[in-house]
Every structure is written in C-alpha cells, then in structure tokens.
Amino acid sequence: MTTTPLKRRGAAAAAAVLSLALVLTACGGGDDKSGAATGDKAAETRTVTAANGAVTIPAAPQRVVTIGNTDLPFIDMGGKPVGVTGVPDSDLALLPPEQRATWEKAENLGDEVDLEKVAALKPDLILVQIPDAEFKKMEKQLTTIAPTVFWGLDTEWKALAEGLGEAGNVKDALGKQKAEFEGDVAKMKQTYADVIKNTKFVNLDRYSNSDPGTYVIGDIGCVEIAQDDVGLNFPKAPAGKDPLAYESLPFEQLSKLSQYDVITYPADDKGQATQVFAPVVATxxxxxxxxxxxxxxxxxxCPGNNSYGAVLRYLDSLDKALATLPAKK
Amino acid sequence: MTALTLRRPVDPGAVTVSGSRRRLIGLLLALVLLLVLLVASVLIGSTSISPAVVWKALFDPTADIDQFAIRDFRLPRTVAGLVVGIALGVAGALIQALTRNPLADPGILGLNAGASFAVSVAIALLGIRDIQSYMWFAFGGTLIVTLMVLALGSTRRGQSPVMMVLAGLCVGSVLGGAGSALELTNPDAFDAMRSWNAGSVVSRPLELIWPILPFFAIGLVLAFLVSGPLNAMALGDEVAAAQGVQLVRTRILAIIALTLLSGGATAIAGPISFIGLMVPHVARWIVGPHQRWIFAYSVLLAPSLLLVSDILGRVVMRPGELPVGIVTAFVGAPVLIALVRQKKASGL
Known part of the structure; x- marks a missing residue:
C-alpha cells in the first residue's frame, strides 16, 4: 500500500487564510472540445489553470476525487465526489445533513492518501489543496491516475471556490452562492452602517491545542469576512507581522478588553460558547x-470560512447577533 | 611496616552544634526567600495591578475586575507552585537517597511516564477533556507504575535500588512508547498532551489542589520519618542493617512517600522534571549528607525555584507567558552548572 501523509486540515486551512502572497490566479478556463467532433460528450475536454499550470480536464467530470481542503468546499457547491480525504469529526458535525450524507457516501481515503485506493476509484478528475511539498511527492502518481488540478495553501478562499467551481463543473451553484453572499454583505453594510462606523470590535478565540488558561485575539478565520467584507472594525496585526491569533494571552489579560465596545466569540449554532471557548466565559x-x-x-x-455556503451561515449568525446589540449610550 | 588504621564508619547524619546553627540560619534565609517569592507571585503578572488592589483582593474583596484576576488566576497558581514545588523537591531528595544516585529524579522510576500514559488514555480513549478529571488519572497512573516497579524490582532478598531503577526505566519506556502511539493517532490527545507535558501551574483552581493536599501531607511525614534510616543506608545496606535499620520497610515507606509526592505534583502540574534533580543537589551542597536537613531545605528551595520560574515566565514574553516547566530548566540549569564548577560534585 502506498500512502502519503497529508498536513492536518486545521493548520492547512489556517495557512491558506493567512498567506499574504496569492500565487494562484483563479482558474481560467478555455474550451478545448477535442472530443466534440466525435459527438462523445464525455470525451469533451477543457483546459484550466491552477498552481500546477494548465491542465486539460473533462468538460463534465463524473468521478471526482477531492484531496485535502477541496472536499468540503466542493461538496458545499453541490459536488458529489467519489473519494474524499479525512475530515475531523468536529468539522463533520458542522455540515448540513445533506452535505454530510454526500461526504459519507464517498470513499474515505483517510488522513494519508492511499494512492492505490485513488486509482481503484477510476477518477476522471482529482482536485487537490495541500502543502506544496506534499503535492510534489505525489504529483507524478496522481497525474498518472487522472488529470489533477492543484492549489497551494496560500490560495484565498474565494479564488479556491472559483477554481473548484470551474474545474469541478459546479459553476451554476457557485454563481448562486456568490450572488447570495454579495446580497447579504450589501444588506449588512446598509443595516449596520452606524455600527460599522462607530464601534470597536474585538474577536476572541481559543483552539483545541490552546494552553489551559489562555485565549487569543482572533484575527483569522470567519472574522476576516466580518472585517474585510462587511467592514466591521476588528483589531488586526500590522502588515508583515504574525496574526494576533498566533499569540496566546493569559486569562488575566481579559480585564484589558474593557477598551472595546463589542466582543465576539465562537459559539455553536444556538449561540452558546463552544466547548473549547467555554473556560473563558466561565471566569x-x-x-x-x-x-x-x-x-x-x-x-x-462559524461553520467554516473556506466556502460560500459555510460563510453564508456565518453571516446569518453574525447578522442575528448584531441585531441584539443594545443601542449605544 | 605499614600501619593499618581501622576507623569506625562516620554517620553522615551526625552534626555538630555549630554546624546545626549554620544550617538553621540558612534554613531561615531560605524561608524568607520563599515568603518574598510568594508575595511577588501574587503581585507580578502579565497585567499591572497595584499592590493596593492586590491587598483588597485578598483581605477586603469586592467584585472589582482586577481583584478577580488576583483571586482567580494569581493566587491559585501561587498555591499550586508552592505545593508542587515542595512535593517535587522532597520527592527528588527521596529518590536520590533511595537509589544512592545523585542524578536520579522521580522520572527514573517511570512515574512521569505512568502519569502521562494514564492521561493519554483518559483523553484519547475515554474522551475526557478537562484537567480536573484527568488529574486523577495521572495520580492513578503513578500509583500503578509504582506497584509495577516494586513487583519487578523486588527479589527474595528485598528491593535492590539497581533492580528498581532498571524496572522503572523499562516500565517507563514501554508506557512512554504506548502513550506516544495514542497521542500520534489521536489529534485531541496530541493537542492536550503537548500542553500537559510542558508542565504548568496555570488554570489549576484551588478546588483542584485541595484534594491532593492530604496525599502530600502523608508523603512529607513519611519522608521525614525515613530520613534517619536513609542516612544509615547511604553507607551501604550491610552497615545500615548492622545499625538496626529495617531495609525493606524503609524502602517501601520511602517509595510510598515518593509516589504520593511525585504523583500528586505531576497530577496538578504535569511533568516538571528539573526541580527534583537540582534542588536536592543544592541542598546537599549546603548541608552535607544529612537527609533530614536536605528534606527541610528542599521543602523551601524547590518551591522558590518553581515560583521564580513561574514569575519569569509571566514577564519575559509579555503579554504572553511561558509554561513554568520550560522556564525552570532555563533558570535551573545555569545555577546548577555554576555550582558544579565552583564546588565538588556531591556524592551520597
């Protein structure tokens, strides 16, 4: 059995969001209907461009394998992969039921990609987002199995969604999600114009690997949507510096949060502090x-920050939370 | 003609009156140092809080937000540092006397490995996430490993220090490997153990510490009870037996004390190994090979080292902090090296 280790999903997602350099431009598509002459639609191909260059792929792929961070965003756009890689139970628990069913129906290739399993699935397209170094190790084998489209971890989530939509032939669903996202953002900007202008926010977070008695000022993840797209005023690390979330702060520092008007913190879909964050609210x-x-x-x-569907759910939760804010005295 | 002089073995525990006074003065100085560090530990933190607020927080409490920081965070970690330091210091002195090995610490008997393995099982297999729950697993793991080491290290003639150390190393290695396997296959356990293995006294509420104190008290009483027999055993089993020391009983009582102290300390703070190795060394250099004095000095110097490390850990990376287990090595190692270079390394 040939196995290749994958970087853990959480770190990979964080790295993807954090990177300042965007090396990938969204996949540009070019029709290349080489099979059209024969009338065989399955044989029609297109060319997409990603981090591993121009790749010729089926125009309408039927058996897609997703590796690394591509599986949940692809499923979120309505994709039905035949093979997926490992997703932590905590992430699976946040999926809508129909998406979870899709994920469970696909062959689980595990945390380490079993290339023999991938080959046995006879995919006609492989979508990959993992660390560059890991991809280099398996690139040759993957491209031998099927056309492989790769994005590095420094790909911004919207660019990844565009690329997946193009390569995975789910652009229609992506278009609808994008329109809904843009509509929601515009509405929130209008509804909370005064809050956006006059309110100092801070977002707190804790991670499963945080030391006891510590929390972070969270400036990565969903809060970036609130900050960059909606325009809420959250603290951010100076350019060129590590994100604020990289520095754990002792609980003692909580007393310094009085300088902010509003605190946001991670909660479940019912608004209760997450299990990981609960020690903070208990102090x-x-x-x-x-x-x-x-x-x-x-x-x-925050059910996720790397696909439009998950981000829309985040915006819905943020909207409802902001609506409860008492008027500023 | 060669003159042969036969001399009676000198009881290393014998002390003169002037030596005793010198040791007592040293002990008082160590006590003053510890008291100063206890106060400093409550006064100094990652945020600046005035001494007046600290005083009010402790003696005239109100619902002031800064007072909560004193009562909920600084006071518990100070108490944890005090009791864990005492336990580690005396446990280190015990294991060095018991094994007649000046480089021994409680980890040499596999106790830390037992505690770590039990915590890994609690997190990876039983899904336990909070330290209040898996603290008892750490304590239980230490007790079970002690029984295993006693069983494996015992012969018909009793317990041999060498056999016990070998048994401890073997059991520790096996459990260390098994614990690593659990951690590497379970991301939750990996995350939790990364933090636990660093050794910390943060977020250990007083309610977590109180239940361990009776075990510490029993361990300390036992340690001082066996200090006399351990002095005699330092001269060799035959000499000790000739002086009426019951070897088996002394070793078993010492191991029980060691387990209660080391197990309790590890349960509260995770494995902090350097204190148990270094502080008894320093104590021995000050007072000579007299176990009761070594224990007494360890009771005061070990928490001092732990507290000063914890205080440094709060300020060197402000507003973040370093776990005390990491700082202890940075603080303790230069001190130990300086002492080694200045004085003759002490045997037992």
Missing amino acids: NTWKALPTVTSGRALGVF
Missing part, C-alpha cells in the same frame, strides 16, 4: 467585564 473576570454585563458580548457561529 469571573469575563462575567465582570462591562462589555459582557451590558449585553455586548456576542457568540457567533
């Missing part, structure tokens, strides 16, 4: 914060 310091006692600490649900 007396948190409970005594004026922001908390005045109802300005908002739990926001």
Whole structure:
C-alpha cells in the first residue's frame, strides 16, 4: 500500500487564510472540445489553470476525487465526489445533513492518501489543496491516475471556490452562492452602517491545542469576512507581522478588553460558547467585564470560512447577533 | 611496616552544634526567600495591578475586575507552585537517597511516564477533556507504575535500588512508547498532551489542589520519618542493617512517600522534571549528607525555584507567558552548572 501523509486540515486551512502572497490566479478556463467532433460528450475536454499550470480536464467530470481542503468546499457547491480525504469529526458535525450524507457516501481515503485506493476509484478528475511539498511527492502518481488540478495553501478562499467551481463543473451553484453572499454583505453594510462606523470590535478565540488558561485575539478565520467584507472594525496585526491569533494571552489579560465596545466569540449554532471557548466565559473576570454585563458580548457561529455556503451561515449568525446589540449610550 | 588504621564508619547524619546553627540560619534565609517569592507571585503578572488592589483582593474583596484576576488566576497558581514545588523537591531528595544516585529524579522510576500514559488514555480513549478529571488519572497512573516497579524490582532478598531503577526505566519506556502511539493517532490527545507535558501551574483552581493536599501531607511525614534510616543506608545496606535499620520497610515507606509526592505534583502540574534533580543537589551542597536537613531545605528551595520560574515566565514574553516547566530548566540549569564548577560534585 502506498500512502502519503497529508498536513492536518486545521493548520492547512489556517495557512491558506493567512498567506499574504496569492500565487494562484483563479482558474481560467478555455474550451478545448477535442472530443466534440466525435459527438462523445464525455470525451469533451477543457483546459484550466491552477498552481500546477494548465491542465486539460473533462468538460463534465463524473468521478471526482477531492484531496485535502477541496472536499468540503466542493461538496458545499453541490459536488458529489467519489473519494474524499479525512475530515475531523468536529468539522463533520458542522455540515448540513445533506452535505454530510454526500461526504459519507464517498470513499474515505483517510488522513494519508492511499494512492492505490485513488486509482481503484477510476477518477476522471482529482482536485487537490495541500502543502506544496506534499503535492510534489505525489504529483507524478496522481497525474498518472487522472488529470489533477492543484492549489497551494496560500490560495484565498474565494479564488479556491472559483477554481473548484470551474474545474469541478459546479459553476451554476457557485454563481448562486456568490450572488447570495454579495446580497447579504450589501444588506449588512446598509443595516449596520452606524455600527460599522462607530464601534470597536474585538474577536476572541481559543483552539483545541490552546494552553489551559489562555485565549487569543482572533484575527483569522470567519472574522476576516466580518472585517474585510462587511467592514466591521476588528483589531488586526500590522502588515508583515504574525496574526494576533498566533499569540496566546493569559486569562488575566481579559480585564484589558474593557477598551472595546463589542466582543465576539465562537459559539455553536444556538449561540452558546463552544466547548473549547467555554473556560473563558466561565471566569469571573469575563462575567465582570462591562462589555459582557451590558449585553455586548456576542457568540457567533462559524461553520467554516473556506466556502460560500459555510460563510453564508456565518453571516446569518453574525447578522442575528448584531441585531441584539443594545443601542449605544 | 605499614600501619593499618581501622576507623569506625562516620554517620553522615551526625552534626555538630555549630554546624546545626549554620544550617538553621540558612534554613531561615531560605524561608524568607520563599515568603518574598510568594508575595511577588501574587503581585507580578502579565497585567499591572497595584499592590493596593492586590491587598483588597485578598483581605477586603469586592467584585472589582482586577481583584478577580488576583483571586482567580494569581493566587491559585501561587498555591499550586508552592505545593508542587515542595512535593517535587522532597520527592527528588527521596529518590536520590533511595537509589544512592545523585542524578536520579522521580522520572527514573517511570512515574512521569505512568502519569502521562494514564492521561493519554483518559483523553484519547475515554474522551475526557478537562484537567480536573484527568488529574486523577495521572495520580492513578503513578500509583500503578509504582506497584509495577516494586513487583519487578523486588527479589527474595528485598528491593535492590539497581533492580528498581532498571524496572522503572523499562516500565517507563514501554508506557512512554504506548502513550506516544495514542497521542500520534489521536489529534485531541496530541493537542492536550503537548500542553500537559510542558508542565504548568496555570488554570489549576484551588478546588483542584485541595484534594491532593492530604496525599502530600502523608508523603512529607513519611519522608521525614525515613530520613534517619536513609542516612544509615547511604553507607551501604550491610552497615545500615548492622545499625538496626529495617531495609525493606524503609524502602517501601520511602517509595510510598515518593509516589504520593511525585504523583500528586505531576497530577496538578504535569511533568516538571528539573526541580527534583537540582534542588536536592543544592541542598546537599549546603548541608552535607544529612537527609533530614536536605528534606527541610528542599521543602523551601524547590518551591522558590518553581515560583521564580513561574514569575519569569509571566514577564519575559509579555503579554504572553511561558509554561513554568520550560522556564525552570532555563533558570535551573545555569545555577546548577555554576555550582558544579565552583564546588565538588556531591556524592551520597
């Protein structure tokens, strides 16, 4: 059995979001209907461009294998992969039921890609987003099995969605999601224009590997949507510096949060603090914060930040949370 | 003609009156140092809080947000540093006396590996996530490993220090490997163990510490009870037996004390190995090979080292912090090296 290790999904997603250099331009498509002359639609091909260059792929791929961070975004756009790689249970639990069913129906290739399993699935397209070094190790074998489209971890999520939509032939669903996203963002900008202009936000977070008694100022993940797309005023690391979320802060520092008007923190879909973040809200310091006692600490649900469907659910949660803000005195 | 002089073995525990006074003064100085560090530990943190607020937080509490920081974060970690330091120091002195090995620490008997393995099982197989729950697994793991080491290291003639150390190393290696396998195959366990293995006294509420204190008390009493027999055993089993020391009973009591102290400390703070190795060394250099004095000095110097490391860990990377287990090595190693270069390394 040939196996190749994959980088862990969480770190990969974080790296993807964090990178400042965008090496990939969204896939550009060029019709190349070499099979059209024969009238065989399955044989029609297109050419897409990704981090591994121009790749000729089937015009309408039927058996897609997704590797790394491509599986959930592809499924989110309505894709039905025949093979997927490992997803943590905590991420699976956040999927809508129909997407989870799709993921479970596909062959699970595990955390380490079993290339023999991939070959046995007889895919006609392989979509990959993993670290460059890992891809280099398996590129030759993958391209031997089927046309392989690769994006590096530094690909911004919207660019990845465009690329997946183009290569995976799910552009229609992607177009609808994009339109809904743009509509929601425009509406929030209008509804919360005053909040956007006059409110100092801070987003807190904790991770499963955070040391006990610590939290972070979260400036990566869903909060980037709130900051960059909606325009809410969250603290951000200076250009060229590590994200604020890279530095763990002791609980003692919670008392310094009084300088912010509104705190957002990770919550489940019912608004309760996530299990990982619960130790923060259990502290007396948190409970005594004026922001908390005045109802300005908002739990926001973030089911993912690398596909439009997940981001739309985040925006919905953020919208509902912002609507509960008491008027500023 | 060669003159042959036969001399009676000198009891290393014998002390003169002047030596005793010198040791007592040193002990008082160590006590003052510890008290100063206890106060500093409550005063110094990653945020600046005035001494007046600290005083109010401790003696005239209100619902002030800064006072919560003192009562909920600084005070518990100070208490944890105190009790864990005492336990590690005395446990280190015990294991060095028991094995007659100045380089021994409680980890040499596989106790830390037992605690780590039990915590890995709790997280990876039982899904336990909070430290309050898996603390007891750490303690239980230490107790079970002690029984295994006692069983494997015992012969018909009793317990041999060499056999026990070998048994401890073997059991520790096996459990270390098994624990690593669990951690590497379970991301949750990997994340939790990364933090636990660093050794920390942060986020250990007082409610977590109180239940361990009776075990510490029993361990300390036992340690001081066996200090006399351990002095005699330092001269060799035959000499100790000739002086009426019951070897088997002394070793078993010492191991029980060691397990309670080391197991309790590891349960609260995770494995912090350097204190148990270094502090008894320093104590021995100060007071000579007298176990009761070594234990007494370890009771005061070990928490001092742990507290000063914890305080440094709070300020060197402000506003972030370094776990005490990491800082302890950075603080302790230069001190130990300096002492080694200045004085003759002490035997047992």
